[in-house]
Amino acid sequence: YLPELSGSSTDAKLKQLRRAASVCEGCDLHGPATQTVFGVGNPNAKLVLVGEQPGDQEDLLGSPFIGPAGQLLDEVLQSVGLDREELYITNAVKHFKFKPTGKRRLHVKPAAREVAACRPWLESELDVIRPSMIVALGATAAKVLLGPAFRLLVERGQVHRSDHAKWTMATYHPSAILRVPNEETRQTMREAFAKDLQFAAEHYR
Numbered sequence: 001y002l003p004e005l006s007g008s009s010t011d012a013k014l015k016q017l018r019r020a021a022s023v024c025e026g027c028d029l030h031g032p033a034t035q036t037v038f039g040v041g042n043p044n045a046k047l048v049l050v051g052e053q054p055g056d057q058e059d060l061l062g063s064p065f066i067g068p069a070g071q072l073l074d075e076v077l078q079s080v081g082l083d084r085e086e087l088y089i090t091n092a093v094k095h096f097k098f099k100p101t102g103k104r105r106l107h108v109k110p111a112a113r114e115v116a117a118c119r120p121w122l123e124s125e126l127d128v129i130r131p132s133m134i135v136a137l138g139a140t141a142a143k144v145l146l147g148p149a150f151r152l153l154v155e156r157g158q159v160h161r162s163d164h165a166k167w168t169m170a171t172y173h174p175s176a177i178l179r180v181p182n183e184e185t186r187q188t189m190r191e192a193f194a195k196d197l198q199f200a201a202e203h204y205r
C-alpha cells in the first residue's frame with residue numbers, strides 16, 4: 001500500500017501517504033472501522049505525538065485525539081504552552097478496533113499483527129517529517145518506537161534515541177489516566193503526564 005513519494009514538500013508527501021492509507025486493507029481492522037484515521041498537524045513539526053489507535057469519536061470524525069482522551073491531551077498541552085497547531089499528532093494503528101456492546105463500541109487493544117501491519121505508515125510519516133522529538137503516548141506506541149522490551153512504568157519520562165528522532169520519550173496514554181478510578185492516583189498520573197510534556201515543550205526545538 002505504500003506509495004512511491006514524489007514532490008518536494010513534506011506536506012505533499014504526507015498527503016500522498018494519507019490518500020494511500022485511506023484504502024489500506026493491510027489487516028482486518030479496516031472492515032468494521034468507519035475510516036482510516038491518519039495523522040494530522042504541522043507537516044514540518046519538530047515534535048510528534050504518537051498514540052495507540054483512534055477511539056470511537058476519532059473513528060466517526062476521522063481525526064486523531066478529538067474524543068475524551070484528546071480533551072485531556074489538549075488541556076495538558078495548553079498548560080505547558082504547547083500549541084497543537086505546531087505539532088503533528090498520529091497513532092501507531094490507524095483504524096479503530098472495538099467490540100460492539102449494546103449501543104457503545106468498546107475500545108479493544110490492537111494485536112501485535114495489527115500494530116506490525118500498520119507500522120510502515122507510522123514509519124513513513126516520521127521519515128517524511130523528521131522531527132527532533134517524538135513523544136509516545138502509552139505502551140503500544142512506545143514499543144513500536146523503542147522496541148518490544150520497553151516498559152512504560154519503569155522508563156516513563158526518560159529520553160531515548162530512536163531511529164526516527166534525536167529524542168524519543170514515552171509517557172502515559174491520556175485514556176489510561178482517564179480510566180483510573182481513584183481520584184488521587186488519577187491526579188498523580190496527570191501531573192506526571194504534564195511534567196513529561198513540559199519537558200518536551202522545553203526541549204523539542
Ligand code: URA
Pocket residue numbers: 051052053054055058063064065066067069070091175
Ligand atoms: N486514543 C488514541 O490513542 N488515539 C486517538 O486518536 C484517540 C484516543
